[in-house]
Amino acid sequence: MDKKNEISCGCGQCGIELNDTSPKYSLMCACEDCRQALSWAEKNGGEKPKNILYSVYLRSDISNYFGLENMVATHLRDEATSTRVYCKKCYSCIAIDHVNYHNNVLMIQPDHCKQNFNVHIPPKAVINLQDHPDDFIELDSDTIPVFHSRKYPQERKRFLSIDPIAEFLAPPKTQAKGITLRDLISKIGTIKVLHLNKGEAL
Ligand SMILES: [Zn+2]
Ligand SMILES: [Zn+2]
Secondary structure (H helix, E strand, O other): OOOOOEEEOOOOOOEEEEOOOOOOEEEEEOOHHHHHHHHHHHHOOOOOOOOOEEEEEEEOOEEEEEOHHHEEEEEOOOOOOEEEEEEOOOOOEEEEEEHHHOOOEEEEOHHHOEEOOOOOOOOOOEEOHHHOOOOOOOOOOOOOOEOOOOOOHHHHHHHHOOOOHHHHOOOOOOOOOOEOHHHHHHHHOOEEEOOOOOOOOO
């Protein structure tokens, strides 16, 4: 029983196992929603978020899961596009879905959950820098593509031109062998709406 395919919460009360553990791509995300979601979790006992979050995308193909009764699925507000799954005991965030993932990939932020396999690959871009609280921002690389926002068609086109992002922000070409994160979220049942105002500091 030494499979290296598990993502779990910090206290070990819930987690998922993946059929495909190879990271598809990663990004550094500075968006206010990620920060707000994790600050909400921090108030409940989770880790404090950094201003820019390492975010990695994996196939949404879950071979096994445990502690469903300890999972809570949340939306930041009524019109949310992301669904975040946390542990109700330690407030690790174990998986994130977004409407744009098309049930193909799921996202994790490895500083906010545990993994027993390698999820660290060089990020393809730094995104949503418009939301970063500082005026001047040091990045690990001065050649990595940066995106202030994705408000404009030029930015969206430039973002989707980074290989292999477009491939994974489209419906999957092959069906998941197990269940998808969306299937898991429907097993959790209700989605808790946090009713947080956009950009509001917690
Ligand atoms: Zn936990
Ligand atoms: Zn974000």
